[in-house]
Amino acid sequence: MRPASFEYHRATSLDHALELLHEFGEEGRPIAGGQSLVPMMNFRLARPGHLVDINRLPLGGIEIDGQVLRIGALTRHEAYFNDPLIARHFPAFLDAVHYIGHPTIRRNGSIGGSISHADPTAELPAVAVLHDADIVVRSVQGTRKIKAVEFFLSAYVTAIEPGEMVVALEFPLPPSASTGSFIEQSERSGDFGTASIGITLQFAGGKIGKAAMVCSGADLFPIRAPEIEEFLVGKALADPGAAEAGRIFAASIDPVDDHIASADYRRGLIAELTRRAIEAACTRALDKS
Known part of the structure; x- marks a missing residue:
């Protein structure tokens, strides 16, 4: 299928991009790699009237900024793999990126x-929730930061x-x-995870x-597990x-049946992935001790 008709605009600066998005309102969408948005448009699940190309904007890079690791929105997925800051401080993040898509997606996706996009099974939304990240958003009105746990509202809704x-x-x-650690199971390598x-x-x-x-895989967005977080406190690293913990968590969730897996299968899978993670x-903690 082909997407519905739209108008294309190339932003020459961040202010220009924000002005365009303000002008177009709900009809405007920024686009960079297009690895998520374009397929949605092709199936007409998304129909923006205006696309604002932000590829030329200086929004890439991974750096320490005070007490946070700041990653620019246009940082491509392949950049995480060899970044020493992510390797040093965020091993679960580094684990997760190895499950991201295929080479083309890694080169172009941001x-x-x-x-x-907020796919409920995507790795990076889960990583953001796990690490209590702030999502920094801009508009012509200014900047605001949204906690990752409050950013993802439902499947594809933020x-x-x-x-x-x-x-x-x-x-x-x-x-x-x-x-930390991150473990995913999918039907095929590079697919979005079953859980x-x-x-x-x-x-x-x-x-x-x-x-x-x-x-990910227990709800329509990545969820934290406070009961397991509390359960683990005080436990010996060796035991x-x-x-x-896997059994407790699996008993607390109510995953849906879909074309990929039944609720019972997903529940059992999540219990096992919890144990492994x-x-x-x-x-890793014992190795560092």
Whole structure:
């Protein structure tokens, strides 16, 4: 199929892009790599009347800015793989990017595009929720930051208002005695996941001092698991009760049946991925201790 008709505009600066998006309102959409938006347009699931090309804007790069890791919205997926800052501070993030799409998607897709698209099984929305990231959005009215856990409202629905666009993500830097892991299961390599689990841990004295967990595949957006985060606190790294945590979490969720997997299959898969992700994170913590 072909997309519905639209008008194309090339932004020459960030202010120009924001002015165009303000003018077009709900009919305007920014476009960079187009790896998510264009397929939606081809199936006429998205019908923007105006596309604003933001590829020429200086919104790329990965850097430390105070106490956060700031990633510009136009940073392409392939940039994460060899970035020393992500490798040093965010091992769960680094795990997750290895599940992202195929080479073409990695070369052209951007973090801002993935976050704005809000596919409920995509890796980067889950990573943002796991790490308590701030989504930085701009409009002609100014800048605001939205907590990732409040940004994703449903499948393909976010807290972005008409005229706004994502310009960066900010990840709080974790303490040195921390680590994490991310595990995903999909039908084929490069597909969106049937389910995924991400874990971060802070540790001391061979025990877990603080934990965070995110799950994709249990709801229409990535969800945190506060009951498991609380369960893990105080557990020994050598014996964190990972299998029990998986059973507890699986019993608390109500995933949907769809063409990819039944609810029962997804529930069992999430229990197993939870076990594996916790054990992998604990192994890394023991190696760092």
